[in-house]
């Protein structure tokens with residue numbers, strides 16, 4: 249008999265609505281320990297709110313949620329979070345290395361953690377996201393992509409059991425997209441942590457992903473990349489005809505207005521469908 253491990257995320261008949269608008273409902277789902285789980289969908293489909301319910305920042309409208317075997321609560325140090333990008337103002341009084349260091353504070357590495365070891369851990373993280381050369385620069389002076397790499401380093405600093413990433417590759421050039429997605433995957437493999445990765449763009453992480461939750465127009469589907477990224481499945485989820493193409497191993501979703509904004513499009517999709 250195989251050992252049953254507590255799932256990292258358990259949702260039961262979960263729904264999230266704002267007023268009379270329902271983003272998703274009847275969502276029953278378990279995300280296993282060590283799983284790489286991607287959340288895809290067009291703008292406004294409820295991807296970020298999905299993460300916020302796991303963080304305890306938004307209550308479900310219906311149903312139940314458990315994270316790491318427990319009820320959700322804010323500020324759980326076993327969860328690392330890379331929030332959707334919001335630029336730091338030019339006057340933000342933090343250097344790059346301070347931002348990464350904040351990921352250690354308040355956790356088991358936190359106050360009392362010997363400063364030499366703390367510094368070494370921050371240096372290691374800065375190096376792994378390619379940020380060593382701007383370690384002493386105030387974050388508000390850095391580019392969007394440079395800031396983003398620091399957020400990833402900060403989220404990994406406390407060695408979380410569950411890593412929640414909201415568009416963590418946004419505004420990164422191809423080289424850094426690849427470096428950051430590799431870092432996240434290496435971390436998952438060496439630590440056994442679970443990754444939930446919200447993205448518009450499945451292609452950069454396609455080799456790492458175990459399962460996908462695809463949200464659109466109040467509907468969803470869950471399955472392997474091969475099962476979800478098909479013309480038939482996505483047309484059902486969108487409730488409109490879309491076409492899923494595989495071009496040089498990369499997924500491209502084309503079709504209606506909704507689908508032209510769909511994840512999987514790393515090039516401009518042509519609007520081949522009718523009205524959404």
Ligand SMILES: Nc1ncnc2c1ncn2[C@@H]1O[C@H](COP(=O)(O)OP(=O)(O)OP(=O)(O)O)[C@@H](O)[C@H]1O
Nearest residue numbers: 266271289290291292293294295296297298332448
């Ligand atoms: N606290 C709130 N009150 C009312 N509406 C909200 C609230 N938070 C989010 N929404 C709405 O819920 C919808 C889904 O938002 P969410 O941020 O989850 O979308 P998303 O799928 O992450 O989109 P994007 O790809 O644009 O980031 C949006 O239309 C948003 O305006």
